[in-house]
Amino acid sequence: MSSTAAIVNGLAVLGLVVSFFKGKGKTVQALKVAGKSFFKILPMVLIIVVLVGLLLGFVPPSQIEKLFGAQSGLLGVLTIGAAGAILHIPSLIAFPLAGSLRESGASVAATAAFITTLTMIGTVYLPVEIKILGKKFALLRNGLSFLAALAISLLMGLIL
Amino acid sequence: MSSVENDNQKGKGEKEKAGGKKDLIRDWVILALSVIGAVVLLSFFPAKVDPTITTSKNYLVEMAWILPAVMILMGLFKVWVSKEMVIKYLGKASGLKGILIAALLGATPTGPLYVAFPLAAAMIDKGARILNIVVFLSAWACIKIPQEMIEIQFLGLKFMATRLVLTVLLVSVMGLVIEKIIENTGSISPELE
Incomplete structure (x- = not known):
């Protein structure tokens, strides 16, 4: 436990x-x-169990650095942010991973985008969120969170 | 905390029952389809079978430990916490204090985000404003003290502090926007009650 x-x-x-x-x-x-x-x-939760299994089975965290290593620029922020929104990685693994992304050449903005979308947006949880809080709220929250995460990352790129 | 009588909203519950069964059947059908989809997909990639099953199994165990307890907490919240109390601390007139309370409520417990959804729905049901619910969920998702510690360790204090400040600001703005949109387009009507 x-x-x-x-x-x-x-x-x-x-x-x-x-x-x-x-x-x-x-x-x-x-x-x-x-x-x-x-x-x-319960059924929605079990669907998530299947989805998470497939996601981590097909995209293990160890491969993410290889896939997104040297991403930079606006396109880098977008792709790496999208990856963070879809992927499902526990934060204990996510931060070291973000550290190594940064080391392998990703910009501050791209690294921030990855961490922020990863923690803020749970695409795999979307079915449950829709079920419990309604479609309107869930889609608005996740959609705007993505925009907010992009804004946070770009601002971080400017500040740091 | 005093236990004030809370109304049961029986009428609403009965109205929702009719659509509930249909939804439940649909959910089980979607589950069956995703299992079939997963099996078909895995049959093309036999190397992925082991990691997928291991992850799913671990996740299922985690859910089995957490979910019943969360449901009990939500049930207790629904029965014992009065509407007046939620409205006072998290409702329309709660202002900046409401945002702070919502952020603290969200940042204190640890646990996956799906744990927070039923609690958020119960709070909305009792009259919390949408802005505070968005802040609560976002804080739950990305402001965690142990998490910030790990962030400092791997990305540095400056990175973590900048990101934290920007996150709090943007999440509050986002909460206001979502609240305005939902207010202008009718109710949110959460299915779970």
Whole structure:
């Protein structure tokens, strides 16, 4: 079990215990809401499991440097930003990877674009986001996040 | 925190039930299609079978550990946190304080972004403003203290600090834009309730 899972589960158990002492009926109600929501998003979550498997299976992080190593200029920012938006890499691996991208010749703007789109935009999560928050919100948030990430990267290129 | 009575919105729930079943069937069909698609794709690239299955399996285990707990937290939030409280701290009149609270709420826990969606939906349901929800989700996605530490280590303090400041500014602007668009085109109507 990861530390994230431990924290989230700890909070849930703590919440349930406190809730149970404050009101049995409401606790049961909360569990019902939880169960219903769980089964509602389960298929979408399983779709993501398949997608993430394929993504990391076909584009392992070790190959990304080879693919996008020396990208620079506006085109570099765009392609590397798009890669970051689509790919799915845990941040513990992503930052060292961004460091080595920078070393192998990517510009500040391109490196920033990669990290920013990678963390801010989760294209693989899009089906779940649409399911839970609605198509309008999800598409707006992801689309504008991409623009914001590009703006952040270009500004970083200018400042640094 | 006091527990104030919250309304159940029964009418809304019943209305949504009719469309819910159809959606659920559609979701399972899409899942079946993506599994078939994956199997066909992998049959052309036998070398990719192992890494793909390993990744999917790890991811499935991670989800199995986290998702039920997140759903329970969301359920507790829905039952115990009053609409008045959410409106007060994250609603229309919350202003700059609301943005800060949303950013802090988002930046404190760790965990993948999909964990935050149900919580965001519950907050919208209780009257939080869209700007704050966008800030909350963005903070959850890209402002994490351990993450910033790793960024300093590999890209330097100047890089990290510049990126952080620019991110906070642009995310707030983006939140305002999304809020305006959603307000001008009707409600957001999250399906999950």
